[in-house]
Amino acid sequence: MRALVRGRDERAQRLVEMGAEIAVGDLTDRRTLVPALTGVDTVYFTYPIAAGVVPAAAHYASAVLEAGTSPRTVVMSMGPAHRDHPSRLGQAQWLAEQVLEWAGLDLLILRVAALFHENVPVLHADTVRRDGTMRNSFGRGPVPWISGRDAAEIAVAAILHPERFAGPVVYPGGTEMLSHDQIAGLLTEVLGHPVLYEPVSAQQWRRELEDTAAARPGEVVNAAMAQHISSVAQVVAGGGPAMAADPATIAGWIGRQPVGLREFLRDNAASFR
Known part of the structure; x- marks a missing residue:
């Protein structure tokens, strides 16, 4: 596993201790992404609840194309990701996913609706x-x-067991x-x-x-x-x-009770x- 980190701090060190390879870079700096993608066949793309997801997606898509790879990309999204949602971050998330689709990437988008x-x-x-x-x-x-831990484990399941998901866009509900x-x-x-x-x-x-x-x-x-x-x-x-809560489906994805x-x-x- 390779983790993209913005600096070698104590959080990065914990990842190293867990066995991860570290690549220092940033979704806001496209130049750092091409080497980070070398030899990678699956990517987990996520972005904080903050402005900037559209250029981040564009940088990532461009870097994938330049690197000459075709990784399957699991995207952690949100239920409000829609062009007409009053949330500007919801609109931006939808547009970021459009950018990834226009680039022809192999996507599984997890729009957590909780x-x-x-x-x-x-x-x-x-x-x-x-x-x-x-x-x-x-x-x-x-x-x-839904708990952040459960959402994270849904993403892990999407990376390791894509056959469990009827993509390319899935709406995990709450528990x-x-x-x-x-x-x-x-x-x-x-x-x-x-x-x-x-x-x-x-x-x-x-x-x-x-x-x-x-x-x-x-x-x-x-x-x-x-x-x-x-x-x-x-x-x-x-x-x-x-969406209604659906704990049974989430339990099936993550292999335990939420x-x-x-x-x-x-x-x-x-x-x-």
């Missing part, structure tokens, strides 16, 4: 600690949830349906003190996230993410389409204290 467990501490730990509330614009209806009121109830149970869900407008939540991004530059929450997640929430709250949100919150309770 919210990640990790969103809960990233987006709400501060207010849970401060005043025992979770505020967002998703509304009170149930939405599908359970939960409303934010129910999540507040789970946090109340785990933390031993009341946690309440407070719905707010998409505009207010976006402003709050943008303030967080400005106060903590370089962390997970950024301005592009603020526009993205508040737009996704607005669609959900407005009754937009949502992680539940209650278990995730219990294991990460310190984040909210």
Whole structure:
């Protein structure tokens, strides 16, 4: 296995200790990608919830063509990847996948159509600690949830066992349906003190996230993410389409029972204290 890393830091060293070969490069620098692709027959393409995925995809596709290889490419995508979605990151993800298709690459695209467990501490730990509330614009209806670990193992399964997937575009759903009121109830149970869900407008939540991004530059929450997640929430709250949870299919892909949100919150309770 070869891992593309932006620098030789402690995270890269952990990969080396796990047996990975390291290639130093960046999806924003096409020149570094051609040597990284030499001798590679399968690639996992993923990008953070931030601006820049379209040029990253173009650099990757161009490098593949120059390297003269034809690797099968597994793409970690998102449910909002659509040309008409109000999320600008959703639109950009769709366009990035169009670029990869135009390049004639062999693709398996995993459009995960669920919210990640990790969103809960990233987006709400501060207010849970401060005043025992979770505020967002998703509304009170149930939405599908999945753990980052399970999503990562779906990607591993797509790399190692492509026959399990009816590609080229697959929509992994969540493993359970939960409303934010129910999540507040789970946090109340785990933390031993009341946690309440407070719905707010998409505009207010976006402003709050943008303030967080400005106060903590370089962390997970950024301005592009603020526009993205508040737009996704607005669609959900407005009754937009949502996939039902399908834990049986995910269990079949990853070979074990998926992680539940209650278990995730219990294991990460310190984040909210």
